[in-house]
Amino acid sequence: MNHTNMIVAEGDITGDTPEIFEAFLQTEPFDGFRFVMALHSDGGSLVGGLRLGQMIREAGLDTTVQRHPLDPATGKPGYDTAAGRCFSACAIAFLGGVRRTVPEKSRLGFHQFSSAGGSFAKEDSVYMTESTAQLMGATVLGYIMKMGAEPDLFTWLSEALPHEMWEPDQDERTALRIVTPDRFRGFAFEPYGAGVITWSALPENVAGRSAVGQVTAYCKERVPYILLSSVSSANGVDPRTRQMIAEELSGWRMDNEATGQSASYGRDAVAIRMEDGLPLAELKLDGQGVELLKGGPVLIAVDFPAVIGAMFYLRTDPTEADRASLDAAFRLCIR
Secondary structure (H helix, E strand, C coil): CEECCEEEEECCECCCHHHHHHHHHHHCCCCCCCCEEEEEECCEEHHHHHHHHHHHHHCCCEEEEEECCECCCCCCECCCCEECEEECHHHHHHCCCCCEECCCCCEEEECCCCCCCCECCCCCCCCCCHHHHHHHHHHHHHHHHHCCCCCHHHHHHHCCCCCCCECCCHHHHHHCCCCCCCCECCCEEEEECCEEEEEEECHHHCECCECCCEEEEEEECCEEEEEEECCCHHHCCCHHHHHHHHHHCCEEEEEECCCCCEEEEEHHHEEECCCCCCEEEEEECCHHHHHHHHHCCEEEEEECCHHHCCECEEEECCCHHHHHHHHHHCCCCCC
């Protein structure tokens, strides 16, 4: 199913699943928006899961674990969501997502692989020969590392027998990078002029039309600013698109997602960087904006029509150390 930005994938993973998915990718319209693949499966073929995960990564898709119950009116998966589960081969495919999330109450589980055609299914009891197991182990470990998860994930999943299931909790999923960070944190600061700048990078925020991979806070002429930047020229925004954004933007806003407080700024508070480089837009703040930014969690978005082909937005949730860094960056500002 492909509507707005969600692909629903439910059921067993077989050796044919990658070919079915490839046919889907070739026939369904993808227009550059970020697409999320919602997985709900008890697993199946290990080889199928590995190939599916690789295809998800090559297509630049995100992954999540959730169900989409059937819409009674259409008989097809609807827009409503429910907690899902993604076990064994499905969990391997899940790692292919550029950005990976597991919503509350959804379940993600791993265990050892067994034979029977490279299946991860719980009912399989035929164990691989030592040489085959070593080869598959190396393949799975290489895949885990290539997808950006920690190598220790392989150790943990290997400790659960094929008829068992290890379900990492949120702390374990984060530590092992099974899920990816979705908010800018860990601000570093360095001297700049008479003061300091502080910055945070989150390459995972760059996918689809989302272009912002770094945010930098500083004072300029005693006024607080934040600079939104890309992380590489390959993921940048071309000069023509920047010109269109500069002509069509209406301003920018910041919303505290915990308290509901917000601050809005007009187009004169946005300076689009027109040169073809990593900096994208400089946003001017005031005292209210500075306090909102430090208070977090906040959503920051530059307002312009999505049809232009890019999106300048980010989420940040500063720690106490981050707040100290932001205070240092804004110390010389008049607020």
